[in-house]
Amino acid sequence: MTLPVSRRPGADAVPALRWGVLGTGWIAEQFCGALHPHTSQRVAAVGSRSPESAQRAAARLGAESAYGSYAELVAAPEVDVVYVATPHPMHVDNALLAIEAGKHVLVEKPFAVNAEQGRRLAEAAEAAGVFCAEAMWTVFLPKFDVIRQLLDDGALGELTTVVADMGEWFDPGHRIFDPGLAGGAMLDLGTYPVTLATWAFGDATLQTVTGAGTRSGSGVMGQFSAGLDFGGGRLASLSASIEADLPTRATIAGSRGRLDIDRHFYRPGSFTLVRRDGSQERYTEEAVAHAGLFHEALEVARCIGEGLAQTPLRPLAATVDTLSVMDAIRATHGDEFACE
Template sequence: MRGFPAALPTSRIPDSSSAPAISWGIAGPGWIAERFTESVQAHTHQRITAVGSRSAERAAAFARTYGIATSHGSYAELAADPEVDIVYVATPHPQHFEVAMTAIEAGKHVLVEKPMGITGEQVRLLAEAAAECGVFAAEALWTFFLPKFDVIDQLLEAGVLGEIVSVFAEYGEYFEPGHRIFDPALAGGPLLDLGTYPLAFVNRVLGVPDTVAAIGSPHPSGVNGQLSAVLGFGSGAQGTVNTNLYNFTPTEAVIVGTEATLRIDGLFNMPGGFTLRHSDGRELRYEEPAGAHFEGLHFEAAAVARAITAGLKQAPQRSLADSITTLDLADEIRARTGISFPDTITASRE
């Protein structure tokens, strides 16, 4: 497809309802687990058979709400449940490592909400453990499982944009006071909650940067309030990222090439459209109904079920190497901006 195409390629993502059913356990009955469960139950034939929490009452309430057969009062009990094939880890992200490791060591596959850990080293340890135990492990960065990103991948693979010279991505959002994003003890601030999306997007398009420059500013709560990073690559390409927790931004993403530019509508990380524009003014438009978690989370569940059924140990849409790359970059940005997170496990486990 060298040169500007006459038409956009078609997404190769199958209907989620056609994916083989496996049995899921939900670890952490919070907001994202609610959205995941609603989307999966509405759009797939996956079986959500159990839910676990540190609070038996919360787990039982979640189970009642969503018609789930079994609830557990600990993550260890959930991991030991023989009716569970895979644990979807939806706890606050400082708990991702321990909860995912507990499931892996119990022989369960895992799909871990983004970010998969709070350091690159944590994800390395999870990847090593999954390989040793022979189980599937992936990060639930749902954006890259959406149909539009399959179309974008095809355009990039075909070289339609020419040489990529710049990638811009940003994500800002308003949060009510008291939200966990303002809690330093929960690794708060926008870097992991929101910044994972633009950082992962730049990594996906351009790879690993050679140079990183970053600035940040504090929020009165004690977390970082806003940061910007400029990433330099050996090809001469540059990536620019901004994220903040003060208010909503367009949340767009743009890939600039020597032949064409691809602009993804905001919110770029959710279902929606994009425009491919040639340097001579020709345009092609990809239309996908705009939506949010209900319309999109089922794609990752279906893709994971297909991968596990096929005997794969990682998700092609989001490899563990890619998850490590993004968190390594977040680690470097934290070092350059003075952002500190709670103590983390980075070398071994007792």
């Protein structure tokens, strides 16, 4: 048996949208850097909190125009879709700004800091009739379309288990240590293992969760480890850390086999299908890291081109469900954000 082939669209199969990039930090630069060489998507404009940084960012990110406020960016007539790339606590307000201006919006992960805020944003987008999605880039990657087909085709049988971790070190000045920006291991990192489990188990509902967490010196969550029961014999063991450089691998297992997804499981890369009889299939692709961000932009362009308000690859209900699982893990050890 050979592995399925990815069904993700090619760059020429979708309309070329004019993107407005709201916030000009690290991920904005990665996103624009991925669009330019791989797609015909245009970075039409950037919006920053000051005119000076907007001008600098436009040159750096290859944008056609620059706006010194987010309000001006979302109002710009040359912008079709706004990409929100600010720190987590600002996502909801920044996305609402775009929605109220009648713009489609792609919101960096995590969509919001908790499920309640995420639900509010999803409802606003649905009421306005604009396209809205969380930029959970993992689920838009070709590798994950191949995995989706294997799961749907029953290659693993009945799913039983997801094991995933994500951990890395950051410079001491990184915003991830800032309690005022909802820092800590959950929203930047934990969102990936939690998304993997909820994505793999589909419509399963979290039944119970046990967990433990520790605090870093700045007071944010340094790490967590959680055991989750999604019912129907489906368990997940998930962890994330900013205190240790964890393997960042994942396994999805079932009654007929398992998938071992290699380090940096959430990025482009490789995995192995191991069947119950011991036979194996290997999926490989170049591990291009954040250059793979362009796939999420292509999916947004495909959906907008087809008049869809959501992507079936990451419906807003799935995003809110992931946030509610993250809320439940945080509640096991009393983790709260100042902005909640």
